[in-house]
Amino acid sequence: MKVATWNVNSIRSRLDHATQWLQTNPVDVLCLQETKVVNETFPTAAFSELGYIAYIHGQKSYNGVALLSRQPLDKVQYGFAPVLGEDRVGDLDDQKRVIAGLWDDIYIVNLYVPNGSSVGSEKYEYKLRWLACLKEYLAALLTEHPNLNVCGDFNIALEDKDIYNSEGKEKHIMSSPTEREALKEVMAVGLKDGFRLFNDEGGHFSWWDYRTAAFQRNMGWRIDHHYLSAGLSDRALSCTIDLEPRRWEKPSDHTPVIMEYA
Template sequence: MKIATWNVNSLKVRLPHVLDWLAANRPDVLCLQELKLEDKSFPSAEIEAAGYHAAFSGQKTYNGVAILSRSALAGIGHGIPGFDDEQKRVLAATVNGVRVICGYFPNGQAVGSEKFAYKLRWLAALTEWLREELKAHQRLVLTGDFNIAPEDRDAHPDWKDEIHVSPAERAAFAALTGLGLADAYRLFPQDDKSFSWWDYRMGAFRRNFGLRIDHILLSPALRDVCCACTIDKAPRKLERPSDHAPVIAELEL
């Protein structure tokens, strides 16, 4: 089973890239973030023609998440239960017995800001919900754009901004892994300066000035069957690309 995540930074703009990537890679599941479109504008016909079922939760201009699957989706859930939030950031579905949770984690803007406080509240609510989800689903994947680089090696050495690398954000990421979730990418040897996001400005991609903020976390049952996890930089080289690259985990199920 091949599961991938990709912040497309506008599905309307990046739809041709997504369709080409699906055709070339044929993942069983692709989780998308930052759709930036309302549900009525979701390209259901194009996704279906590509051979995929879709669940989605969108809003105009900002946020939005989707789960695309070659198999039928069951048990679809929207948002974090019990957390009052108008922002469309979380979508869950079960695919062939695997509970897949797709998240577009808050950016946080700046340490100490109101948006940063919201990010920490959101992360705490997500963690408590996942504690219960893991009791109900032995095979669970949490994936998406976390907007957190969990370790120093996940950020370019010259990254000076506190956001995405602050102790509070890294502690929140550690709380997720503390539930028993494993960072699929770190289960295998990886190249130094391996990132999944690069700013559009200052030639960041050319200079590999980036962050690894897109993650696939696996429950213990799935960690044991994960055989690979990679970052596909090819879409970042396209014309008008997303600023993120897809991350792919392969499971021997």
Template sequence: MKIATWNVNSIKVRLPIVSDWLQTHGVDVLMLQEIKTTEFPTAEFEKIGYRCEFVGQKAYNGVATLTKIAGADPVKALAGDAADEHARFLAMTINGVRVINIYLPNGNPIGTEKFAYKLAWMQRLKSEIQSMLDAEIPFVVGGDFNVIPDDIDCSDPKLWVNDALAQPETRALWRSMLHLGTVDAFRAVDKRPGQYSFWDYQAGAWRRNIGIRIDHFLTSPQITDRIEACEIDKAPRALEKASDHTPVILTLRA
């Protein structure tokens, strides 16, 4: 089973790239973030064999999960705050695995309500993870976490000292999710520095490999035991009209 995550930074702009990528790689599940629309191009993906479930928001946020395998029991909001209307969460059961697609808040600038919202959202996600662990549900949480877990996950830590993605509180909450019993799937199989999933459009960041790793998979113990590979596919970032993120692919043994 292959599951990929990709922040596409507008599905309308990136549709040809995503469609071509799917037809080349044929993953079983693709989780998209920042689709930035309430009108997802479902028909275009159905033509190439993918079912679509999404929760959209005009011009901002939005997540979609594309599957070859029929999903069940979709949930389109993260529990814990009924007033939260942001389109950032989509959970489905696919082939016996609870697949959770997230677009975690950026949180900048620090010291504002945006940062408080980010930390509160992470606390709610932690509670969701704890509930699934308690119920012994096999799960994968994937998406754009907007978290740089450690200094090894950015090209220049000094650039991120005052950014919400690398604040001590952010990293502490990330570690607390790992301490529950989940695993950062990429780091479980690849310990190398210089492995990034995002490069800014400015200052030649892509060409100079000035990047950060913020697109992640957290896996439950049952899924961790099945990890065969977890790779960052850098090729789409080099394309014309590319997203500033690139796909991450998790391969699980049957």
């Protein structure tokens, strides 16, 4: 069984890329982020032709997440509120960043974590609030779903080796100590980094800035992750980053990360 995560940076702009990739990489579930369309204008038919069922949680021009599955998913939920309640979640579900569903005994959570803009900004504080809510959400989910695959664009490089050059990054968004500690708190509910189960080296990235020929120079960051509960990590066979779509014309700045299970 294979689950992939990919921030496509607009599904309308990258529809041909997504369908092309699925034809050569027919994963069981593809988790998309930054779809940037409302539900009604998501290109569902293009994926139906490939045998995928689309579960969509979108908004106009910004954010948006979707699950594309080769079989119907059970217990599909949108946002934090179905688990934590609206009083606890407050405004954190206004942006469409969370979707989850059950494939057999694996509960897949697809996330688009806020970027945070700049350290100390209002958006940074929002990101930290969002991550605190995420921790509660995942802890609650684990009580019902012990096999948890949490994936998506986390907008955080957890370690220095996840960045091409970590010098000065303690003051940089996506690598500040406070963000990293917040993500470690999320993982402390009982999650392991799927990629690091198989590869402990630096130099492996999933996002490259469009500027300064960053991809060609491999000046990237590893910010797209799969985090696995303890039982599910025992079933993991591989976790790979597919660089090929980043080489295509007008690509997303992210590339797919694929998790495979026994």
